[in-house]
Amino acid sequence: GQNIDQPTEMTATEGAIVQINCTYQTSGFNGLFWYQQHAGEAPTFLSYNVLDGLEEKGRFSSFLSRSKGYSYLLLKELQMKDSASYLCAVNSGYSTLTFGKGTMLLVSP
Amino acid sequence: NAGVMQNPRHLVRRRGQEARLRCSPMKGHSHVYWYRQLPEEGLKFMVYLQKENIIDESGMPKERFSAEFPKEGPSILRIQQVVRGDSAAYFCASSIHGGQENTEAFFGQGTRLTVV
Numbered sequence: 001g002q003n004i005d006q007p008t009e010m011t012a013t014e015g016a017i018v019q020i021n022c023t024y025q026t027s028g029f030n031g032l033f034w035y036q037q038h039a040g041e042a043p044t045f046l047s048y049n050v051l052d053g054l055e056e057k058g059r060f061s062s063f064l065s066r067s068k069g070y071s072y073l074l075l076k077e078l079q080m081k082d083s084a085s086y087l088c089a090v091n092s093g094y095s096t097l098t099f100g101k102g103t104m105l106l107v108s109p
Numbered sequence: 110n111a112g113v114m115q116n117p118r119h120l121v122r123r124r125g126q127e128a129r130l131r132c133s134p135m136k137g138h139s140h141v142y143w144y145r146q147l148p149e150e151g152l153k154f155m156v157y158l159q160k161e162n163i164i165d166e167s168g169m170p171k172e173r174f175s176a177e178f179p180k181e182g183p184s185i186l187r188i189q190q191v192v193r194g195d196s197a198a199y200f201c202a203s204s205i206h207g208g209q210e211n212t213e214a215f216f217g218q219g220t221r222l223t224v225v
Contacts, residue, residue, distance in 0.1 A: 004151075035216075042113075042200065042216040043152070087152065096142060096165055097214065101151040 002026045004100035006088050011106045012078055020073045020103045022088030034062050034073045035087040043087055083107045113203050113217035121223045122191050130186040130220045134203030141184045146198045191224045
């Protein structure tokens, strides 16, 4: 079966760094995605990892360890607008994505 | 380059009616995916289509739901005889590549279906 786990909620302060973890057990693996979703809006693509290691893109970085079935999304210099749900999703081999339930991040002043 | 376009954004249907949800993929994208999001739940895969073909419908309920992606025009997700449990946000995504080549899928704004 497919199982993707991530924390339900996290809180952080403006300007801080936050790490959102994701663990997965899937029947296949062809890459891991992170999306950001504001309430009532479309998920927006943030990152894609298929090889082990860290991918950095501005304030956002994503890490993958395939042997551990583990990824994290790192957000630096948090801004109020980063308050959103962050979705971890795995392409388990045939293009379709299996999503976790999302982590609701609340950034406070 | 317009993004993935879904319409309507909001749809209200009475129990027993039909709902038709439309999705126009990004220009140049021939792979379309439909997902459903229930309150407090993650996005759940429903169906994956390529022009005129259904590639994977393993997430589609066996009855009342159907999807198509004709050669011309948008992809359509059709729900017949809607019930209250069908109330959800339905998202469409598209990608330029499929299968193992898929490294990025873009989502539309979703259609929020409410069944009363």
